[in-house]
Amino acid sequence: MSEATGPAVMTETTVPRFARGTRLQYDRVREVWFIQAPERAFHADPVAAEVLQLVDGTRTLGAVIDLLAEKFAAPRTVIAHDVLAMVAELAEKQVLLHA
Amino acid sequence: MSTPPPPMSLLAELTHRCPLQCPYCSNPLMLDPRTQELGTTEWQRVLDEAASMGVLQVHFSGGEPMARPDLPELVRHAAKAGLYSNLITSGVLIRPESLRALADAELDHIQLSFQDVDPTSADRIANMAGAHAKKLEAARLIAAEGIPLTLNFVIHRQNAEHVPAMLELAEQLGARRVEIAHTQYYGWGLLNRDALLPDRAQIDATTEAVTAARARLAGRMSIDFVTPDYYEDRPKPCMGGWGQRFLNITPTGKVLPCHAAETIPNITFPTVREASLAAIWEDAPIFNLFRGTDWMPQPCQSCAFKEEDWGGCRCQALALAGKADAADPVCHKAPDHGQVMQAIAQRPQTPPPFRYRRFGNA
Numbered sequence A: 001m002s003e004a005t006g007p008a009v010m011t012e013t014t015v016p017r018f019a020r021g022t023r024l025q026y027d028r029v030r031e032v033w034f035i036q037a038p039e040r041a042f043h044a045d046p047v048a049a050e051v052l053q054l055v056d057g058t059r060t061l062g063a064v065i066d067l068l069a070e071k072f073a074a075p076r077t078v079i080a081h082d083v084l085a086m087v088a089e090l091a092e093k094q095v096l097l098h099a
Numbered sequence B: 001m002s003t004p005p006p007p008m009s010l011l012a013e014l015t016h017r018c019p020l021q022c023p024y025c026s027n028p029l030m031l032d033p034r035t036q037e038l039g040t041t042e043w044q045r046v047l048d049e050a051a052s053m054g055v056l057q058v059h060f061s062g063g064e065p066m067a068r069p070d071l072p073e074l075v076r077h078a079a080k081a082g083l084y085s086n087l088i089t090s091g092v093l094i095r096p097e098s099l100r101a102l103a104d105a106e107l108d109h110i111q112l113s114f115q116d117v118d119p120t121s122a123d124r125i126a127n128m129a130g131a132h133a134k135k136l137e138a139a140r141l142i143a144a145e146g147i148p149l150t151l152n153f154v155i156h157r158q159n160a161e162h163v164p165a166m167l168e169l170a171e172q173l174g175a176r177r178v179e180i181a182h183t184q185y186y187g188w189g190l191l192n193r194d195a196l197l198p199d200r201a202q203i204d205a206t207t208e209a210v211t212a213a214r215a216r217l218a219g220r221m222s223i224d225f226v227t228p229d230y231y232e233d234r235p236k237p238c239m240g241g242w243g244q245r246f247l248n249i250t251p252t253g254k255v256l257p258c259h260a261a262e263t264i265p266n267i268t269f270p271t272v273r274e275a276s277l278a279a280i281w282e283d284a285p286i287f288n289l290f291r292g293t294d295w296m297p298q299p300c301q302s303c304a305f306k307e308e309d310w311g312g313c314r315c316q317a318l319a320l321a322g323k324a325d326a327a328d329p330v331c332h333k334a335p336d337h338g339q340v341m342q343a344i345a346q347r348p349q350t351p352p353p354f355r356y357r358r359f360g361n362a
């Protein structure tokens, strides 16, 4: 990584993983998903929760997109767009890293 | 009153004992003695209760929480209960073995505090010789262990110029987050206000340093910045609302809506030795006292910001206006705003000596 830039862009060939100290967690009391991170827990919307449940440190984002396109019977381009935008945001927040 | 939402986070103050004596310590002036501290099994029960209520994160704090030998046991218990665990420490008691025990217990994150970047100044603020060197060593051990690290710097008139160097140190030490937090003025901080309160130029300079570093470090290190609200037009929001998100348990088991709430007079503080955490959260008078907006006086009652800042800090209102249910005097609309203006105007040119935080020094 060069000095002046943030994390490298995540593409369909990227294998993402959770940074140490961050994880996805289901909250049984509120019945919603949360992303647990240093000093804050933020609410994961249903789409983010679907994506993050498939992040296991071995799967590529392309494979994640395939699985979701199938599960929701939705156009792959639409899913791909949403997934890549979401992981970019989470990489910026240091939740996801390149495995 | 309707049922409050479940709490999000718990600040567990395991002990008030601490080898340091920071003059802005957030602990109360009357420190809880060791002999009355909650025991291991009491804390374990509290952690289970908190998790089942919906608490997501537990912050183990103090005093210095590493002064408790049962800390790894409590961290492990929190992990089993599904709680995210954070250790808030001065770092001076961290050794390779004690850190290893915490990592093995699945500690999620460490917040390590520094008093300054200059060792002489840092040790003087903490009133402990060699403290700064120990903290640097602790940071290295934490980075080697791979536990995510936040560095915390408390800023005031005697170290504000060093903010750029603090941010550089955080980067060098491999921190993922850094907090640059100006001192708050209640408890020990209020007692030492003349020695701590910065001037306007110092605040502007720290704001600039933080803005520049944020641009430089985007995506690599995030920076939390807390300004002293004395120079703002509106007060800081009270913990996302009194009794809405946050619980504080003191070393002897008192349950508070805010770490400074013990200053509020004429009210009994419920303890986990007498009642369940859920019952306290829902029904204890101290929690319902300032929940929501019904309790608010004017000008807050008819103010557009009342659900944004919740009328500001109750403890600051008490400390400055003498009544916990007044609008926070920091607010430029508050009847007691003159108190804040006066504190700024009467700030001495030369800071007086610190009154250090220790048992019996208040």
Ligand code: SF4
Pocket (backbone or CB within 6 Å): B018, B019, B020, B021, B022, B024, B025, B026, B027, B062, B063, B064, B090, B113, B357
């Ligand atoms: S602020 Fe300083 S004295 Fe207070 S608990 Fe923290 S390290 Fe100890």
Ligand code: SF4
Pocket (backbone or CB within 6 Å): B234, B235, B299, B300, B301, B303, B304, B305, B306, B307, B309, B310, B311, B312, B327, B328, B331, B332, B333, B334
């Ligand atoms: S009047 Fe009350 S609610 Fe409005 S900004 Fe001031 S403190 Fe906040």
